[in-house]
Amino acid sequence: MQELAIDEVVAAACGRARATLPFLARRSRAEKDAALGAIADAIVLEAGAILEANRADHDAARANGTSAAMLDRLRLDDARLQAMARAVREVVALDDPVGRVVETTLRPNGLRVTRTRVPLGLLAMIYESRPNVTAEVAALTLKAGDAVVLRGGSEALRSNVAIRAAVAHGLSRVGFPEDAVTLLASTDRESIRALVQTRTVDLAVPRGGEGLIRFVTEHARVPVVQHYKGVCHLFVDRGADVTMATRLAVNGKLSRPGVCNALECLLVDASDAARLLPPIARALHEGGAELRGDEASRSLVPGIAAASDDDYGREFLSNVLAIRVVDGLDGALAHIARYGSEHTEAICTSNPAHARRFEREVDAACVVVNASTRFHDGGELGLGAEIGIATSRLHWRGPMGLEALTTMKWVVEGTGQVRD
Amino acid sequence: MQELAIDEVVAAACGRARATLPFLARRSRAEKDAALGAIADAIVLEAGAILEANRADHDAARANGTSAAMLDRLRLDDARLQAMARAVREVVALDDPVGRVVETTLRPNGLRVTRTRVPLGLLAMIYESRPNVTAEVAALTLKAGDAVVLRGGSEALRSNVAIRAAVAHGLSRVGFPEDAVTLLASTDRESIRALVQTRTVDLAVPRGGEGLIRFVTEHARVPVVQHYKGVCHLFVDRGADVTMATRLAVNGKLSRPGVCNALECLLVDASDAARLLPPIARALHEGGAELRGDEASRSLVPGIAAASDDDYGREFLSNVLAIRVVDGLDGALAHIARYGSEHTEAICTSNPAHARRFEREVDAACVVVNASTRFHDGGELGLGAEIGIATSRLHWRGPMGLEALTTMKWVVEGTGQVRD
Numbered sequence: 001m002q003e004l005a006i007d008e009v010v011a012a013a014c015g016r017a018r019a020t021l022p023f024l025a026r027r028s029r030a031e032k033d034a035a036l037g038a039i040a041d042a043i044v045l046e047a048g049a050i051l052e053a054n055r056a057d058h059d060a061a062r063a064n065g066t067s068a069a070m071l072d073r074l075r076l077d078d079a080r081l082q083a084m085a086r087a088v089r090e091v092v093a094l095d096d097p098v099g100r101v102v103e104t105t106l107r108p109n110g111l112r113v114t115r116t117r118v119p120l121g122l123l124a125m126i127y128e129s130r131p132n133v134t135a136e137v138a139a140l141t142l143k144a145g146d147a148v149v150l151r152g153g154s155e156a157l158r159s160n161v162a163i164r165a166a167v168a169h170g171l172s173r174v175g176f177p178e179d180a181v182t183l184l185a186s187t188d189r190e191s192i193r194a195l196v197q198t199r200t201v202d203l204a205v206p207r208g209g210e211g212l213i214r215f216v217t218e219h220a221r222v223p224v225v226q227h228y229k230g231v232c233h234l235f236v237d238r239g240a241d242v243t244m245a246t247r248l249a250v251n252g253k254l255s256r257p258g259v260c261n262a263l264e265c266l267l268v269d270a271s272d273a274a275r276l277l278p279p280i281a282r283a284l285h286e287g288g289a290e291l292r293g294d295e296a297s298r299s300l301v302p303g304i305a306a307a308s309d310d311d312y313g314r315e316f317l318s319n320v321l322a323i324r325v326v327d328g329l330d331g332a333l334a335h336i337a338r339y340g341s342e343h344t345e346a347i348c349t350s351n352p353a354h355a356r357r358f359e360r361e362v363d364a365a366c367v368v369v370n371a372s373t374r375f376h377d378g379g380e381l382g383l384g385a386e387i388g389i390a391t392s393r394l395h396w397r398g399p400m401g402l403e404a405l406t407t408m409k410w411v412v413e414g415t416g417q418v419r420d
Numbered sequence: 421m422q423e424l425a426i427d428e429v430v431a432a433a434c435g436r437a438r439a440t441l442p443f444l445a446r447r448s449r450a451e452k453d454a455a456l457g458a459i460a461d462a463i464v465l466e467a468g469a470i471l472e473a474n475r476a477d478h479d480a481a482r483a484n485g486t487s488a489a490m491l492d493r494l495r496l497d498d499a500r501l502q503a504m505a506r507a508v509r510e511v512v513a514l515d516d517p518v519g520r521v522v523e524t525t526l527r528p529n530g531l532r533v534t535r536t537r538v539p540l541g542l543l544a545m546i547y548e549s550r551p552n553v554t555a556e557v558a559a560l561t562l563k564a565g566d567a568v569v570l571r572g573g574s575e576a577l578r579s580n581v582a583i584r585a586a587v588a589h590g591l592s593r594v595g596f597p598e599d600a601v602t603l604l605a606s607t608d609r610e611s612i613r614a615l616v617q618t619r620t621v622d623l624a625v626p627r628g629g630e631g632l633i634r635f636v637t638e639h640a641r642v643p644v645v646q647h648y649k650g651v652c653h654l655f656v657d658r659g660a661d662v663t664m665a666t667r668l669a670v671n672g673k674l675s676r677p678g679v680c681n682a683l684e685c686l687l688v689d690a691s692d693a694a695r696l697l698p699p700i701a702r703a704l705h706e707g708g709a710e711l712r713g714d715e716a717s718r719s720l721v722p723g724i725a726a727a728s729d730d731d732y733g734r735e736f737l738s739n740v741l742a743i744r745v746v747d748g749l750d751g752a753l754a755h756i757a758r759y760g761s762e763h764t765e766a767i768c769t770s771n772p773a774h775a776r777r778f779e780r781e782v783d784a785a786c787v788v789v790n791a792s793t794r795f796h797d798g799g800e801l802g803l804g805a806e807i808g809i810a811t812s813r814l815h816w817r818g819p820m821g822l823e824a825l826t827t828m829k830w831v832v833e834g835t836g837q838v839r840d
């Protein structure tokens with residue numbers, strides 16, 4: 001038997017997944033919710049097989065010298081498996097985005113014009129170690145009426161195969177085609193390249209480290225919604241409430257340092273820094289943060305280490321926080337325009353005019369006034385589950401929930417109208 | 421002096437255009453409308469220079485043996501120039517999409533979450549002969565707060581340069597940076613390739629023949645919203661009002677055969693074709709249409725010529741209409757799924773259940789019930805001017821008016837909230 005080229009294998013997988021789209025597009029909310037329920041049940045029912053596969057992945061990864069952080073992301077246990085099934089069930093509770101009317105207008109000639117939401121089509125999801133993504137993305141895409149081809153990381157392949165088997169069993173139990181959720185068995189970079197160059201894919205969503213995302217962007221011949229790094233700033237304005245500013249800085253940096261909406265850089269207005277910075281820095285230090293600042297901040301707080309140039313604009317994903325004293329709101333806006341990543345930018349201020357200018361002039365997916373950057377998240381913003389946070393500008397920006405997985409259709413209803 | 425590579429020239433032009441974005445994003449509606457007014461004035465004021473440049477283009481094109489249809493699209497005269505200025509002024513009357521609130525929710529923790537529209541960024545517009553596109557696209561992108569790099573066809577270069585000069589003079593008169601609307605002087609295919617591979621472009625919009633669009637899609641490294649061909653069908657259902665069906669068929673095919681929302685194929689339910697097809701075919705024939713049908717339709721109407729296989733799924737852009745007798749609604753849906761272009765699909769029916777199924781099951785940017793396919797147009801659907809009709813699924817589908825030229829921003833306003 002001749003070996004098929006990876007491009008043909010991937011194109012065939014995409015073709016099979018794509019063929020399920022007309023079936024999925026016509027399913028009612030009740031039918032789709034029943035499928036999600038069956039998937040959640042199957043995950044619980046097949047917990048033994050999933051955990052065994054995960055143990056094999058975990059052992060192999062440890063033997064390969066994988067870092068402790070990555071091993072933790074890879075690892076499943078009973079509690080995490082239950083959480084995975086629960087995440088699928090939570091999608092059941094979300095409104096069906098398909099058929100939602102965005103807008104209806106009655107034209108002067110009597111035509112009724114309705115813009116409604118319809119499934120986006122075939123998604124390609126490329127992700128790294130966390131195997132729970134397999135189940136969560138399957139649930140979200142199915143609810144939106146989309147098919148998905150998943151390409152997970154090699155370190156989690158056994159786990160992903162077992163989870164996808166449970167998904168397939170759930171689908172099949174309610175009469176849905178298993179190919180609606182397809183997993184590529186090949187986990188080398190060539191399989192990613194082939195996937196994002198298969199023209200039948202409507203949207204590719206890479207989720208993972210910067211290297212993965214750059215690889216996808218570099219090779220893609222289909223649309224990509226990117227989830228680049230989050231270099232999030234908090235600007236503490238002159239006259240800000242120091243207690244609030246401290247709380248926002250500590251929560252932003254320390255509540256979960258390894259995520260994309262964590263704080264990476266604190267900016268303080270020079271004209272009020274002597275009052276603001278010392279207590280904020282003290283609380284951050286006591287909470288376990290490692291502070292690196294410019295000269296001005298170090299002259300105010302001797303415990304701050306010297307920041308190097310590339311500490312600004314850097315996503316530490318750790319307890320390190322860069323600090324800089326800036327020349328008022330304009331200085332903060334200039335710093336953010338230069339070093340920000342268009343992800344999440346926050347201001348702590350008691351000046352409403354400054355809040356409005358910050359909201360308007362900062363170019364980012366999410367701008368936060370007097371709250372923690374950590375709120376930039378689908379669940380926290382009221383969308384429910386998300387497949388990631390988009391920092392690209394096309395199609396969608398911010399947390400990608402169900403609506404982001406749809407496109408639109410115009411429906412024109414008349415009584416025989418023709419155009420002049 | 422060393423010649424710069426085209427990639428560097430284009431990247432520099434994009435960089436200059438992109439640098440105007442912060443300025444544009446902060447302009448009020450009144451300021452943007454003043455700029456559009458100044459551009460319209462400048463077009464009228466500089467009519468002499470524009471028409472002279474157009475005459476040179478026209479003469480050169482004629483000398484090159486350009487087709488009459490293309491010469492007509494290229495040609496400007498006083499009336500067309502006035503229409504161009506009027507089109508710019510019509511954008512003044514459209515609501516500013518920037519700052520429009522899509523949704524506001526108050527979260528249980530008191531956070532106010534607002535999703536608003538913000539400018540999309542830097543557009544690349546690639547188009548062919550019609551020089552009025554230069555002014556219209558400039559007006560739409562400016563109103564949306566976007567910058568644009570235009571790359572028009574070689575046959576219209578002198579006209580485009582003169583129109584862009586008027587745009588620049590208008591911009592400069594109200595203190596707007598001229599680089600917000602940039603025109604590439606190079607008109608070979610290499611300039612298109614360089615433009616759609618310049619990463620600072622947020623969206624490329626090709627408008628023109630299928631060859632141009634395929635070239636852009638093939639080479640693009642930035643997101644593209646496509647405007648492929650329109651192979652639009654009208655399905656006449658059993659029991660349909662024959663007078664209405666005739667009117668829709670004649671209007672769809674003959675009111676303007678050369679456009680993308682014109683009718684290319686008529687489908688008639690077999691069980692009622694003997695009643696429906698002869699009078700519809702007669703009216704089409706009398707109106708000047710050339711009919712090509714399958715055997716069933718030819719047996720009902722002897723004047724119909726035999727259709728070849730590739731007459732189905734074909735965009736004639738002329739007075740030719742393909743006809744096919746199909747097996748009811750299911751037969752029509754299957755034909756459209758196979759041969760349609762996801763542009764505009766219409767049904768003429770007196771059966772509301774069939775109307776609903778057609779609306780739901782046809783996968784197209786626009787589905788029309790009991791009206792002409794010709795209504796799929798930004799103006800007719802209530803959007804005002806458009807830069808084209810998107811048949812791709814990402815970002816936008818259907819007529820691309822001002823809203824399609826924006827992206828979104830999430831604004832979160834709190835009173836010191838932090839995340840648990």
